[in-house]
Amino acid sequence: MAEHEADERTVPASRIWDPFLTARDRAHLEREPRTPKGAGTRPVLLLVDLYRWAFGDEPEELLDAIRTWPGSCGLAGWAALPSIQRLLAVAREQRVPVVHLTGLESVLRDDAGPPADAIARAPNPDAAARRARKYEIVDEVAPIAGEVVLRKTAPSAFFSTPLVSILQHFRADTVIVAGESTSGCVRATVADARSYRYRVLVPEECVFDRSESAHAINLFDMDRKYADVIALEEVLMYLERVGGGA
Amino acid sequence: MAEHEADERTVPASRIWDPFLTARDRAHLEREPRTPKGAGTRPVLLLVDLYRWAFGDEPEELLDAIRTWPGSCGLAGWAALPSIQRLLAVAREQRVPVVHLTGLESVLRDDAGPPADAIARAPNPDAAARRARKYEIVDEVAPIAGEVVLRKTAPSAFFSTPLVSILQHFRADTVIVAGESTSGCVRATVADARSYRYRVLVPEECVFDRSESAHAINLFDMDRKYADVIALEEVLMYLERVGGGA
Amino acid sequence: MAEHEADERTVPASRIWDPFLTARDRAHLEREPRTPKGAGTRPVLLLVDLYRWAFGDEPEELLDAIRTWPGSCGLAGWAALPSIQRLLAVAREQRVPVVHLTGLESVLRDDAGPPADAIARAPNPDAAARRARKYEIVDEVAPIAGEVVLRKTAPSAFFSTPLVSILQHFRADTVIVAGESTSGCVRATVADARSYRYRVLVPEECVFDRSESAHAINLFDMDRKYADVIALEEVLMYLERVGGGA
């Protein structure tokens, strides 16, 4: 298999996580530099949890947004959206399979953490109306005919979904992960993709989080352990080179 | 089920992750305080990857240790070991089932990241001898008769192991996770435990990492999303109260 | 845990699979009689694939039915339906959790065997209209509010669904499996339930198949290896005794 030439990548001089590292962490990195992991030739694009609950209806600062949308990531999601749209457009042009993930309403959500807790604290009619739309994928990146939509009950896109069967159906060897949150569902999806032995690319501009520090450090973790966290531009060049696979 | 009274827990005034958070992260936390998740009545103790590769043969500062043991966590592991021993001793006294995780040598390790990379860079006879011992669980917490030992090929203790069957065998509802690394196998195990709908406790003194920032922020993530990250003392009191289950 | 007293069960003098066994098979059984496996105290009822595709719109002999409904099980499904309704009614009375399984439309169905093949052979408008209703659960056993409905892409109800998380959510130790086909999705679900270490009961009158021999021998296999295949009456008595769990 002709692999992506990982070592030709542009390595940025500084990374978003640098300010969060301690002096010893930086010294360790210098002695144990990461190895780019590379990509294969048959990518699939995963769009993780780009639903209303994470955006709200319009851009607002995080601390304002959570008054009506407790699961909001504030402006971070809206800032990432044009990059995600660009990624999605190129994937579609190149006929790369696209899989959208969103939540599954089920008895399990009752004990599934923040969203349910937040809902419980705001049981008014408007909140209920917002809640009813929470798993709707936002219009800007809505699925089109022929794309796969999977509903999940856990952070990872692989957990309790047919995603691994779908990747095998497409004979994929590489997954590109975009969406939210960097420290939650994106992170869990990336770790599982690597556990299943797919190559993983994370276009940095296309993932977002409500926490600045968790966003940065989870990018660091993923780049170090499981994936290549690279610029969107590099991912687009890769897609244009390999397309939907041989 | 008589649940652990989560709200009686002592909440520490400050947490290890506080210095790593941005001002906005702290403001967000104040408005969306976490809810303790509680524990059930049938715990199982998971000891994750307490093998030679993470310790080396004797305590050394991280930057020294990695010259001979590239996968070392430096002094962090040795500092955590007495706490883990104490946790293990109480679990054994209380007849709580114990499951030890270590690595499985397989064709898969060839592309599994840092350890293999590190080995490739040090192909001398001494390094080979160290490598041959890499998955040996260290003596201080070695399994005894009747305890389960599972070998894994991915970060999560659940991935490609019979752990979920074993938890059902024990009718467990709660897992206590100790070991390393906080940002790797502990984190992945905790996320999966929650995905399978177990309650999760992480005794803070009993997990460790080679990165200070990743250690802190992954504790933050786990405490926020999937688990109660609490003091060892609280976990011991819990174990003494519930024992090995009804 | 107070277990179901498996050895008090009425063992029928003859079983549906007896005529299909060879003389040597019978001699082997006499020397290695099966051991009843028993049940726990917290059951969940699984209703597998009771959708239109397996029934058609009205009772017809198998060889007639497949002209319009190629996935039909003929009269076998209609004959089982009153038994399944009775089982479901008792489960609801006893507040036993009910999980319904049906198919997930996806790119995967394209290579998923008989239904798609059959559809391809009958691409007329009426066939398309039938196909559009194929995964609708039939009215007689339709889900009601509070019951779980899961969609799957493979024979087993556990494969690529959150079923194991849901069983843990309910703290289940036992699954009761009804539906179709005995030799396909029921069999795969029963094997997985046992692999996850649940106790499994199969009420014989409540499962069905389009093949008489496969129905009989798969009941034999399940009873021998994974489950107790018993009379509906016994399952109802069990449900009335244990209810929805302690």
Add this chain to the structure above:
Amino acid sequence: MAEHEADERTVPASRIWDPFLTARDRAHLEREPRTPKGAGTRPVLLLVDLYRWAFGDEPEELLDAIRTWPGSCGLAGWAALPSIQRLLAVAREQRVPVVHLTGLESVLRDDAGPPADAIARAPNPDAAARRARKYEIVDEVAPIAGEVVLRKTAPSAFFSTPLVSILQHFRADTVIVAGESTSGCVRATVADARSYRYRVLVPEECVFDRSESAHAINLFDMDRKYADVIALEEVLMYLERVGGGA
């Protein structure tokens, strides 16, 4: 992908399962003939549970063998062994990856059915000595360097093992399943392989069972639903054509 030309296969005039089918089953088959499923270009060979427990130390009739080896398949295993050896030899020549499955000793075996029950009934020193060897793969098909050995706790080779990661590591699209028992671990492995969307070939002479009827009907089920059950000769020709993949 250049697929195996499934429709060129020699279809035997009669199949081992024919005598076990009812008249109606045969009529149904005539109206709904099966479609060959074909194979891909990157096979992996799975050898399932070819351990001492299924063979005993020497060929004996089933009803004699079970007096000392309660898990024996009698002469069926010994009869299949030369065919399995031939299959393994060709796979090795063609550099097709080979994965051996055997059992994992664990707390779970205590409730895992026949073997444990049988052991419990024969707690003498000789039986204990035999039991200690039960999961040893027999010499005739023992793993060689570079082959993968996985230990499992459930019928399917995929359940709680890294098999699916290993298949992705090899970029496999096809699995060839040999071993025992047809109605147990082979069947469960084949169903899961199909669920994960691999193509599956079962060389008929290379699988065996202690039950004649279950052997025949499970071959029927697998051929109908999940796999192509074909002659060893055809599988060997296929392997010689595709080798270990592009």
